[in-house]
Amino acid sequence: MYVQVSVLAPNVPAMYEMHFAVPMAGAVLNTINTRLDAKAVAAILRHSEAKLFFVDYQYVRLASDALQLVADSGAPVPLVAVIDDIDTPTGVRLGELEYEGLVARGDPAVELPQLTDEWDAVTLNYTSGTTSAPKGVVYSHRGAYLSTTSLLLSWGVGNEPVYLWTLPMFHCNGWTFTWGMAARGGVNICMRDARAADIYRAIARHGVTHLCCAPVVFNILLEGDEATQLAAPVNVLTGGAPPPAALLESIEKIGFQVTHAYGLTEATGPALACEWRDQWDRLPLSERARLKARQGVSVLSLADADVKNADTMASVPRDGKTVGEIVLRGSSVMKGYLNNPEANDNAFKGEWFLTGDVGVVHADGYIEIKDRSKDVIISGGENICSKEVEEVLFRHPAVSDAAVVAMPHPRWGETPCAFVVAKDKAAGVSEDDVLAFCRKHMSRFMVPKKVVVYDALPRNALGKVEKVKLRDEAQKLAPAVPAQKTKGKTTNTTTVSGRRGEHPVAHVMAISRL
């Protein structure tokens, strides 16, 4: 029924344009995470049944490998078009088609198909690509519109923003700001990589007013020699983890004004935003950071986000103590997973989407996460499903049992830590061997930073792996914090906000509290 168009590209103008061109042509845009490996990309191309595949010249090798895997599997291979660099064309090709050439051949007078049902699909975003049943999240035109306008309002984006593309557009369509910038008459500053020098240069040159990024980018911005007082404030929307007090102080001191949001692919990006109240400006930093670390209120109305007892589906009281599952409903929640009825059944309870995250509601209606969904590791802003890593480990010929949990990491917030049991206790299994196997069978960012060999995994009476114990262990194994240039940005703050003891970014902060 739908025609999917896949794209593998960084934040280049063509990627932005396709957020309009593809839906206007009546097709569905599928942006692919450039950090995936060929196997994961191939799984997405197969599952989405993409008819057309745009590939940025930088990713021709990855795409080529993925296309080979698609061909080998006997699945239909999409038509390929390369996106060359717009400023300095390289001539790199993969087949005959090239993006700008296709655009030049377009007919400006063509009659575009009119959308007749606002619930029709507009984009397809995969939350993972390696499992046998990839989860392709489908957004509708209606959901995308409402998410876009809601988020613009929630973040307070005015007219004519100048937006710097540090957040990949392949993440929930740039948290809807691909469309949002057009809606507010904004200027889009595209960049292939989010390097500190490039970010600071773009801010100065273009008068950037807004950008989005994971907290890991704050570190990039503070570490470099380029870190400098901004000439004008830049609004930053961040998510994935709450910004800890000291990091917040450091980044805000030089002119970044941080808003904390919470979301997930299934909610078209940010679903909650910690909307700031002017009266909080007068509070001490630790208190401000505590308030800002909360995930916040639903973009536009709390009726669409709630914390409920997962069994009874009764709302928890607004006491800041009673925990429940964070649930979402409304048009901004995905239509569903593409061709994956089982995942759809598990994702919803009635009209409510289950996030898997555990939280509380404070007296003022702000939601705060107390414990995150156990099987998700957020590394440098990318979600890693621990189950997917485990599946690969189980395929290792010398491994009989495996479990993966989050380990704090000074740069990436979290990284996967693997615990494995050797099939042959006498022969054992080496960390290097397991790591080499992982590098071969999964995307690079998913590879565990640490592999621990156990005689047996801790299991409870029901035979379930006790991940709480493994997390405690991973906590101890976390890499030491490297020496870091602080550039005089030390603070006197002693309170670090966090939703649990092993808060991933809290460790990063230790250095700025020295």
Place this chain on the structure above:
Amino acid sequence: MYVQVSVLAPNVPAMYEMHFAVPMAGAVLNTINTRLDAKAVAAILRHSEAKLFFVDYQYVRLASDALQLVADSGAPVPLVAVIDDIDTPTGVRLGELEYEGLVARGDPAVELPQLTDEWDAVTLNYTSGTTSAPKGVVYSHRGAYLSTTSLLLSWGVGNEPVYLWTLPMFHCNGWTFTWGMAARGGVNICMRDARAADIYRAIARHGVTHLCCAPVVFNILLEGDEATQLAAPVNVLTGGAPPPAALLESIEKIGFQVTHAYGLTEATGPALACEWRDQWDRLPLSERARLKARQGVSVLSLADADVKNADTMASVPRDGKTVGEIVLRGSSVMKGYLNNPEANDNAFKGEWFLTGDVGVVHADGYIEIKDRSKDVIISGGENICSKEVEEVLFRHPAVSDAAVVAMPHPRWGETPCAFVVAKDKAAGVSEDDVLAFCRKHMSRFMVPKKVVVYDALPRNALGKVEKVKLRDEAQKLAPAVPAQKTKGKTTNTTTVSGRRGEHPVAHVMAISRL
């Protein structure tokens, strides 16, 4: 199917609250223009079939007269509840019920009906009340939501605005800002009258950031002794007529930042906004005023507003010259007129709502009105339908023919000017007699400021009154500009922007150019 709840009240807290309470109770809110006379109010109560009628204590006399007319007509009389003054209760009643008493008796635990169809009616706003078939404009929940969020974005309203209620809430539900302020966590400053002293006091005391008003309020703000430099900028959304250059300069000089919008009741208030571009700040005042006088772009997307040849429904070119009718479509356009199939047939052509206003589209996509719908006179921000005034004139026993056109007025922008023909030429008919008759049979603001007796009205070959000639005449008859305190706010500007020669507000400006 729907239950209507009517309200006759100024901008008091109860009026604001009812914008939520009534829809939440599953009923439809009908706010009535307090400037109407008893007959017009009665016509609305009858046509809306209101079951409940909230009346502010200030309007008990008007309501009482209207209810008597309803009773006399044999129509069902609604239940009445008085809204007493919240700060200093007066004890004035009309029957037994009183608003705060009803609220106190409410059950906070009551199960509210859930909205099952977003197209269900939310409010009912009458564009006129005196004709035999009143035009009751029905808004849907969906339309109200989309209008509200679009307008917040278009005007660039951030979080926690402090909004001053100068614009009556009975005008298109306060141009949607009743709901809009709640959506942004705003503070509502309610005031019974928009007097200059009260406005300046409220701005200073509450830190007002936003207000809406007709251009006539600019004069009120500039005339009084209270006119003073604002401590912080106040954003003003204005509509009804484009703000002329000199008035714009005067009002912006003291700290009001004006955005010009265009709309009508049928479009849930503002449908176009002249979204400002930073680059225009560098232009000379006359050029800025020319740009700001344009009606602008559709709130969010030009696809929903267009200028078309009314016969072919082809879009006019973007040349700033070719005129056509301004047409609107989309969810923000009313569901339709209540129980008025004929008016509905005339209002729409296919999916497009016909505004009756004639305009052009400039190269940058901004729409500018070139001629307004002929039968509407905008006086002090209130629409007067010339046909309604004519209908009353025709009922005068000594009048055989009548026509009403707009006459420029230094304070109100426009006022109705009547041209009548005496039945008995010898006996004639006096202006005073006609005016007395008008005052008795129509709302005060609709009464012509001038009555001219002609031997015969100018008519074309088809027998149609040549209103163009009458407008020329009315132009000459316009009252002289009264002496006005200028308080040193004279300007050197010689250009007055306007969409046509007889621009109603242009005359007001003469004084500030002295």
